[in-house]
Amino acid sequence: MRTKIAIIGAGPAGLLLGQLLHTCGIDNVILERHTPDYVLGRIRAGLLEGGTVALLDEVGAGERAHREGLVHEGIELAFGGERHRIDLHRPSGKTVMIYGQTEVTLDLMNARRAAGLTSIYEAEHVKPIDFDTDHPRVSYVKDGITHEMTCDFIAGCDGFHGVSRASVEPTAIATYERIYPFGWLGILSETPPVSHELIYSNHARGFALCTMRSTKRSRYYVQCPLEDHVDQWPDDRFWDELKRRLDQKAADELIIGPSIEKSIAPLRSFVAEPMRFGRMFLAGDAAHIVPPTGAKGLNLAASDAHYLAQAFREYYDEKSTAGIDAYSAKALSRVWKAVRFSWWMTSxxxxxxxxxxxxxxxxxxxxxxxxxxxxxxxxxxxxxxGLPY
Structure with missing residues (x-):
């Protein structure tokens, strides 16, 4: 098989990049080791910057987000028993949208399917080969048969634990990491949100966050020790702890119900640089991770996809390597600012x-x-x- 861009990973970064390339007339194939249902089953972020929404619109995958997403113009910071509203729109002229990452992934999957583009799911043992030469390849196993794909470039969009970054020689890459000494215990419940805007709470017992996925579905988090297990947190204990960390008004108005999903997520800040290795480029979680406090993970994946798609368009349409040569520095400049902001909010x-x-x-x-x-x-x-692209 031959394609111009071989994309490893069918998460939001890979799917968005694929659609952006398609709008530019650039052939691409996506390889994903899991099934579509597995990819859609991962519970992830739920806040989109305006720039991310604009990119979804650009590839024709934003209609449902505009119909079902919740546009927010502010957030609330709670401390000392009181809540204080931060107006996002007045100083910036911008808003954010609450719309789950799972929904973004589904919309991009549907757009790709409608365009008739090739996605190979359950591709095992994916391996980027010769990406430091002018003739990169990707090998993979499908249904027990080994295949090889030739391409012009490889886009590694396969997440923190993916094969793309792991295939780079250790001496060619620098990594910067901070592991935070706590996790986020999160639950999803079929209950109306306690507030129409997000509440970020600083409390002596630990951080808490009140957010939502819709007007009828809520997402709540409490800071917990890393060694905790979800079995130690039955619903009653979670709701009691959350109420203790909220202001009195929020605690009184909180509507509780059975959890439909519960998990503990560790927090880390991580950056790998550069983000280009010959003819292979990293994007999204393959290159960087941020704690969710600043709501930047998915949005950084989107800006990476934007920069990389523009670089490939320049290469094919203008016969210029300026974009691909500048990709790593341009992406990392925005990444590090988001890492700083996420670290600051977390701290x-x-x-x-x-x-x-x-x-x-x-x-x-x-x-x-x-x-x-x-x-x-x-x-x-x-x-x-979201800082401008």
Missing amino acids: MLHQFPDTGTFGARIQLAELDYVVNSAAAAASLAENYV
Whole structure:
């Protein structure tokens, strides 16, 4: 098989890149080791920057998001028993949209299927080959038969544990990582959200977040020890703990119900650089991970796909390598700013083992400054809605 761009991974980064390339008339094939149902079964993020929504519109996959997504113009920061609203729209002119990553993936899958593009699911033992030469290839096993795909370029969109980054010689790549000493215990419930905007709560017992997937489905999180297991958190214990970490009004208005999904996610900041290795390019979680506090993971995958699609368009339409040569630096510039913002939000809102009384007062001072300074609130808003591409 021959294609121009071999895309490894059928998550949002790979699917969006594939659709962007299709709009430019650039042939591409996606290889995915799991089934479509498995990919859709992964519960992930649910907040889209305006730039991500615009990219979905560009590839014809944004209609359902506009119909079902919830547009938000602000968030609330809770500390000291009170809530304070941060207006996102007034200083930035932008909004965010609540729309689940699973739904984004489904919309992109449907768009790809409608366009008649090739996706090979359950492709085992995928391996990028000779990507440091002018003749890259990708081998894989399908139904017990080994296949090889020749291509011009390889896009590694296969996540943190994928084969793409792992195929790079260790001496050719630098990684930067911080593992956070806690996790997020999250539940999904068929209950109306406690607030029409997200509540980020700093509390002495630990961080809490109130968000949603729709007007009838809520997503709640509490900070918990990394060694905890979901079996230690029956629903009653979760709801009791969440109420303790909210302001009184939110605790009184919280509608509880049985969880339909419950999991504990570890938090890390991770960046690999560069994001280009010869004719293979990394995008999305294959190159970087951020804690979910800043809602940047999916949105960084989208901006990577945008930069990479533009670079390939320049290569094929304008016979220029400027875009692919600049891809890594351009993407990493935006990535590191998002990593900084996510780290800052995480540091300001969570309880760390060494927080202590001094650290707790510093956090409260920082939060008080943010909610009472127009400049600080505007900075938060600018980063939260997404920096320009």
